[in-house]
Amino acid sequence: MEKIKMQNPIVEIDGDEMTRILWSMIKEELILPFVELNTEYYDLCLPNRDKTDDQITVQAAEAIKVHHVGVKCATITPNLQRMEEYHLKKMWKSPNATIRAALDGTVFRAPILISKVKPVVSCWKKPITIARHAYGDVYRSVDLYTTEPGTATLTFKGESGAVQSVVVQKVDGPAVWQGQHNKEGSIRSFARACFQYAIDTKQDLWFSTKDTIAKVYDGEFKRVFEEEFETYKAKFDELGITYFYTLIDDAVARVIRSEGGFIWACKNYDGDVMSDMVSTAFGSLAMMTSVLVAPDGTTEYEAAHGTVTKHYYKYLKGEQTSTNPMATIFAWTGALRKRAQLDGLQDLEQFADRLEQACFTTLGEGTMTKDLVGLVDEGVEAHAVTSAEFIAAIRKNLQSLHS
Numbered sequence: 001m002e003k004i005k006m007q008n009p010i011v012e013i014d015g016d017e018m019t020r021i022l023w024s025m026i027k028e029e030l031i032l033p034f035v036e037l038n039t040e041y042y043d044l045c046l047p048n049r050d051k052t053d054d055q056i057t058v059q060a061a062e063a064i065k066v067h068h069v070g071v072k073c074a075t076i077t078p079n080l081q082r083m084e085e086y087h088l089k090k091m092w093k094s095p096n097a098t099i100r101a102a103l104d105g106t107v108f109r110a111p112i113l114i115s116k117v118k119p120v121v122s123c124w125k126k127p128i129t130i131a132r133h134a135y136g137d138v139y140r141s142v143d144l145y146t147t148e149p150g151t152a153t154l155t156f157k158g159e160s161g162a163v164q165s166v167v168v169q170k171v172d173g174p175a176v177w178q179g180q181h182n183k184e185g186s187i188r189s190f191a192r193a194c195f196q197y198a199i200d201t202k203q204d205l206w207f208s209t210k211d212t213i214a215k216v217y218d219g220e221f222k223r224v225f226e227e228e229f230e231t232y233k234a235k236f237d238e239l240g241i242t243y244f245y246t247l248i249d250d251a252v253a254r255v256i257r258s259e260g261g262f263i264w265a266c267k268n269y270d271g272d273v274m275s276d277m278v279s280t281a282f283g284s285l286a287m288m289t290s291v292l293v294a295p296d297g298t299t300e301y302e303a304a305h306g307t308v309t310k311h312y313y314k315y316l317k318g319e320q321t322s323t324n325p326m327a328t329i330f331a332w333t334g335a336l337r338k339r340a341q342l343d344g345l346q347d348l349e350q351f352a353d354r355l356e357q358a359c360f361t362t363l364g365e366g367t368m369t370k371d372l373v374g375l376v377d378e379g380v381e382a383h384a385v386t387s388a389e390f391i392a393a394i395r396k397n398l399q400s401l402h403s
Contacts, residue, residue, distance in 0.1 A: 001034075001402075003033075003034060003035055003036040004034060004035045004036065004345075004347050004348050004351055005036045005345075006035065006036060006037065006038040006339065006343070006345065006348060007038075007343045007345065008038065008067060008339065008342070008343055009038045009039050009040045009067055010038070010039050010040075010067065010069050010070065010071055010335050010336070010339050011039070011040050011042065011060060011063045011064045011067050011069065011070035011071070011300075012039035012040065012041045012042065012070075012071055013042050013044050013060050013070060013071065013072040013073060013075075013095075013300075014041065014042070014043045014044060014045060014073050015044055015045060015072065015073030015074045015075040015076075015307065016044075016045050016046055016073070016074065016075050016076045016307045017074075017076065017307035017308060017309055017312035018307060018308035018309070018311040018312035018315060018321065018323050019073050019074040019303070019305075019306075019307050019308060019328060020045065020073055020307075021312070021315060022323060022325045022328055022387060023073045023328065025325070025387065025388065025391050026325060026328060026329055026332060026391065027332075029391050029392065029394075029395045030329065030332075030355060030391065030394060030395055030398060031332060031336075031355075033395075034351060034398070034402060035336070035348070035351060040063055040067065042056055042059060042060035042063065043056065044056060044057055044060060044072075044073075044075050044095050045075075046075070046076045046078060046082070046086050046088070046092075047086060049092050049095070050086065050088045050089055050092065053089070054092045054093065054098070057095045057098045057099065058098065058102070060095075060099065061098060061099045061102035061103065062102065064099065064102075064103065064298060064300055065102065065103065065294075065298060068296075068297070068298045068299070068342060069298070069299055069300075069335055069338045069339045069342065070099075070299070070300035070301070070335065071300070071301045071302070071331050071332055071334070071335035072095075072096075072099075072300055072301070072302040072331070073302070073328070074302065074303055074305060074306050074307045074308075074328075075095045075096070075307065076306075076307055077092075077093070077094040077095070077096075078091045078092055079091065096292075096302075099292065099300060100134055100292060103292060103294040103298055103300070104186075104189045104294055104295060105193065105292040105293055105294045105298075105300070106131055106132070106133065106134065106189070106190050106193035106194060106197075106292070106293055107131070107132050107134055107290060107291070107292055108129050108130070108131050108197055108263070108290070108291050108292075108293060109129065109130050109132070109275050109278075109279070109288055109289065109290045109291075109304050110127045110128070110129040110130075110288070110289050111127050111128070111278065111279060111282035111283065111287055111288055111289075112127075112287040112288070112289060112326055112327065112330060113126070113127055113282065114287075114360060114363045114364070114372075115364065116363060116364070116366070116368075116372075116376045116377065116380050116382060117283045117284075117287075117372060117375045117376055117377075118377055119281055119282050119283065120280075120281040120282075121256060121281050123257065123258070123259055124258070124259060124260045124281070124282070125259040125260055125261070126259060126260035126261030127260055127261070127282075128255065128258075128260045128261075128262065128264060128278050128282075129197075129201075129203065129262070129263040129264065130263075130264055130266060130271055130274055130275040130278055131190075131193070131194050131197065131205075131263050131264065131265040131266065131271070132266055132268065132270075132271025132272065132275060133186070133187070133190040133265075133266065133267050133268050133271060134268060134271075135182065135183070135186045135190075135268065136180070136181055136182035136183065136186060136268060137180050137182060137267060137268040137269055138178070138180060138268070138269050139268055139269075140180070140181065141178050141179060141180045141181075142178070142179045143176070143177065143178050143179075144176070144177040144178075144179075145174070145175075145176050145177075146171075146174065146175050146176075146177065147174050148173075148174075149171060149172045149173060150170070150171065151167060151168075151169070151170045151171075152167075152168040152169055152171075152175075152177055153165055153166065153167050153168060154166050154168050154179065180217075182217075182220075182221075184220065184224065187220065187221055187224045188224050188228060189295050190265075191224055191225045191228040191229075192228055192231075192295040193293045193294065193295050194207070194225075194263065194265045195228060195229060195231075195232040195236075195243070196232070196293065196295065196297055197263065197293050198232075198236070198241060198243075198263055199232065199235050199236070199239065199241075200297070201263070202239055202241060203241060203261065203262050203263050204241050204242045204243075204244065204261075204262040204263070205241070205242070205243050205244070205262070205263045205265060206244045206245075206246070206251060206254075206262055206263065206264045206265065207221075207222075207225055207243070207244070207245050207246075207264075207265040207266075208245070208246055208247060208248040208250070208251035208264070208265075208266060208270070209221050209222055209247070209248060209267055209270075210247055210248050210249075211247070212247060218267070221267065222245060225243075225245065225265075226245075229243050248266075248270055251264065252274075279304070283372075283375050284324070284371050284372060284375060285304060285305045286303075286305055286324035286326060286327055286369075286371055286372075287324070287326055287327060287372075288303070288304035288305065288327055289301070289303070289304065289327055289330045289331065289334065290302050290303065290304040290327075290331075291334060299334075299335075299338050301330075301331040301332070301334040301335045301338075302328075302331045303327030303328045303330075303331055304327060305327060308323050311323045320386045320387075320388070321386065321387055322369045322370040322371075322384055322385065322386050322387060322390075323369065323387045324368075324369040324371050324372065324387075324390075325369075325387060325390065325391060326359060329355065329356075329359060329394075330356065330359075332355075333352040333353075333355050333356050334352075336348055336349075336351065336352040337349050337352040337353075340352065351402075354398060354401045354402060355394075355398055357397075357401060358394050358395075358397040358398035358400075358401055359394055361397045361401075362390070362393045362394045362397050365393075366380075366381045366382040366383055367382075367383065367385055367389075367390060367393045368382055368383075368384065368385070368390065369384060369385065369387065369390055370384040
């Protein structure tokens with residue numbers, strides 16, 4: 001059987017622990033037998049990031065900017081315990097944050113739906129994609145606790161020497177304070193990425209804030225989105241998709257009553273909370289895809305979950321694990337499909353479709369990892385297998401589709 005050929009490379013970013021093991025299995029069993037894989041490889045395992053003073057992460061980010069498509073394995077963001085465990089020089093920054101900043105990207109997360117696992121919200125029939133603005137607000141805030149009566153002011157000193165100041169509040173006793181900010185350029189990049197992703201995926205786009213209360217702060221988000229939409233409006237009309245703005249509380253009510261099938265753009269905190277709600281209501285974080293999209297359409301695909309440390313420790317002891325590889329497989333299919341679309345490779349795009357179909361067929365047969373067996377509807381036949389057995393079953397179905 002002749003392998004499918006590629007023209008330009010995908011930036012391949014390897015990672016840590018159990019997901020690194022799955023990464024190798026997925027390539028060896030589900031991709032390399034069928035595709036003459038062309039990747040530019042970067043190893044972002046924690047020891048290598050430490051060895052290179054994290055320059056390998058910067059290099060990987062720059063490579064994605066050059067080749068426009070990347071696929072990333074889950075990686076460790078070290079805390080003090082991890083620093084001691086891996087004997088690191090320092091607690092290196094999150095690779096995802098570094099890559100996100102380099103690409104000026106927005107994260108889109110969507111669940112993988114299967115017929116045997118029904119969402120908690122019974123009317124949800126299609127995936128709901130959460131677009132989270134991953135800069136600023138409370139995540140870059142500063143806090144202050146004061147113990148006496150007094151007045152707090154917010155002051156901005158411009159480089160020109162101009163000063164703007166506003167009284168926050170006068171208090172008669174102990175109080176707690178917080179200062180937040182965001183940048184217009186970041187908001188604008190977020191808006192552009194959301195509109196472009198809606199066009200690429202042919203989905204309606206919802207955006208929500210609370211501009212009735214935060215009239216200036218959230219009002220700026222609303223204003224920028226409305227301005228940027230003018231650039232994309234004709235394409236939205238051509239595709240028959242819509243842009244819809246509403247208040248965050250109204251959006252929550254509408255989402256719960258909807259059947260899904262749209263992108264929900266949220267500010268940083270809202271997106272943090274709502275992505276967890278949506279992933280849990282749909283079933284499992286191991287079935288949650290994640291794609292980082294830059295304003296120019298450059299994309300990086302990965303699973304939304306972490307490195308599955310507990311399973312990795314079992315693996316090191318020689319024990320078999322039943323770790324769900326679905327989101328990682330779909331990171332690969334997403335990257336292969338995007339590369340195919342950019343390069344006009346229909347056979348590669350069709351392969352990505354077949355691999356996803358093989359996954360669905362396998363799950364439809366009741367063959368799945370332990371995390372999913374516990375979520376299937378009562379009376380539905382399902383049996384748990386190891387990760388290796390699950391991937392082997394997918395390969396068998398893929399070969400049937402590929403022949």
